[in-house]
Amino acid sequence: MMRVSELAALRLWESDPGRSPLARARAFLTEVATPEIATSAAPAAVDRLAVGTRNFRVLRAYAETFGPRVPCEVACPACDSRLELEIDVRELIAAYREPPESVTVRHDGRDYSARVPTDADLGAAIEQHAGAEGLFARCALAPAPEEWPAAAIAAIESAMAAADPLAQIDLALRCPDCAHGWPAPFDALAVLYDRLAAQAQGLLLDVHRLARAYGWREADILAMAPARREHYLALLGA
Ligand SMILES: [Zn+2]
Structure with a gap:
């Protein structure tokens, strides 16, 4: 299981060390415990992971938490036309193989x-x-x-x-307007963090609405099953 729980998403978001890939990778791998890393997930063990293996875990966590599709918007470098596309992370995951040392x-x-x-x-x-x-x-x-x-x-x-094919992920894109083709880098860690940030902020908005309406404590609202929380929000007409 590599799903990122709501509380883990909140912790990762509030302690986000500002887009430093190494710090983010450490925080993510330590927070989302994986059986392959010793139970303590010591930073040293985390740092020794091949970059492709880290990306593999990030992509799996994304797929298990938010589903396999990543909506993206990119600008064509030749004609600046906006492309809207959906990346299926399962296709990226399928390219993974355990890298040698x-x-x-x-x-x-x-x-x-x-x-x-x-x-x-x-x-x-x-x-x-x-x-x-x-x-x-x-x-x-x-x-x-x-x-x-x-x-x-x-x-x-x-x-x-x-x-180590997932160490650097380049998407082979082609512009439908001008037919220009280019390799667009796909930063799995940044994509996951952006999504976690959106989830954490949505969660805090829910807490804000419920706390204001019912006077409940934040910890109690966060401990509630998401379905129950949704139900109360629906009752509030939020
Ligand atoms: Zn173009």
Whole structure:
């Protein structure tokens, strides 16, 4: 079960550390306990997850909490026309496979190995404003990063994308107006957080209406089954 409960959504929303992907990933993975991570969900264990595995869990949590479809609106980069589409996260989830810890490619008779990036690697690269180069320097295992020719770096990047396909999700979009095609990045964590924020704010509005009408305590209203809460709101004509 990866469903995000109402209370978990509220906690994630009110403690949202402002769009930092690593902090959000940690909060989400710690809050939504998963059997694969030890019961304590220690931050260290969470940080060691491959980015694709984290995205896989985020997408599953989205599907189980809000259903599989994500409504999106994007602007065509060529003609600026607005596209409204629905992403089916089940299709993205189906692309998941458990990434290996490291990947090796052979170039000019020499082996080049690198670790599959984790949330900790991604977080460090972002914090140090090191970009893709910084991420590569953290993850290169052998030889040392400065000994890699550009062709080996390109080869390992393709091998990484194949080994951890959900690490970076790009949607292949095509504009119906001008036929321009482009890869649009899909940030699963941001999509989930936006939806959780909307849910949390809706929940607080319900609490506000019920507390004002009946004088009930917030904790009692939140403890109520959603169906019962809905019923009282309907009685109020809200
Ligand atoms: Zn267009």
